[in-house]
Structure formats: structure tokens, C-alpha cells
Amino acid sequence: MRLDDESDKKLIRKREEAWHNYKEECSRPTHNYVAYKRIRNKVTIAIRTDKEKFQLRLVRSFKANPKRFYGYERSKQTVKATISSLRKEDGSVTKSDS
Secondary structure, eight states: OOOOOHHHHHHHHHHHEEEEHHHHHHHHHHHHHHHHHHHHHHHHHHHHHHHHHHHHHHHHHHOOHHHHHHHHHHHHOOOOHHHHHBTTTTSSSSSSSO
């Protein structure tokens, strides 16, 4: 998903600036954090809305373009990594999940 809307990009830059202000200025940390949280929440809502719009446009195009559907499905598949071995408290390495 790409953020095409310039206002969303501007809002993200504002969020980054607010976070920087919060981290740099120790004089009023609670005020800066409250300002950061307010902007962060706006950005989160904007990103979710853009994602929903993108997915809706994508779903509408699936009937006319099945290749796009299968490409989207493939991109959403996850590969689950397995944990091969763990080190026990005594320093030995496990060979099974027991």
C-alpha cells in the first residue's frame, strides 16, 4: 500500500517532528507527549482509512483481472518459521520441543 495523499505524508512528517520534540525537550515532556499522541492517533486513522480504500479498489478489480487477485493472495501468504533448537538453562541444546 502506498500513501498517495500528500496530506497524509505531511501528517506523518508532523508526527515524526512531534516525536523528535518529545525526545529532545525535557522541560515539558508530558505536554510534548500528549501532542505526539494526538498526531499519532490521527496518522493511524488516516493510514487505516487509506488501506481500506486501497483494498476496496483492489477487490472491485478482481473480477476483471484474476491475475491481480492471485498476486494479492500470494502476497498475503505467510511462511511460518520453525525454531530448530533452544538452549536450556544447563547449557545443553534441545533437539525436540519437550
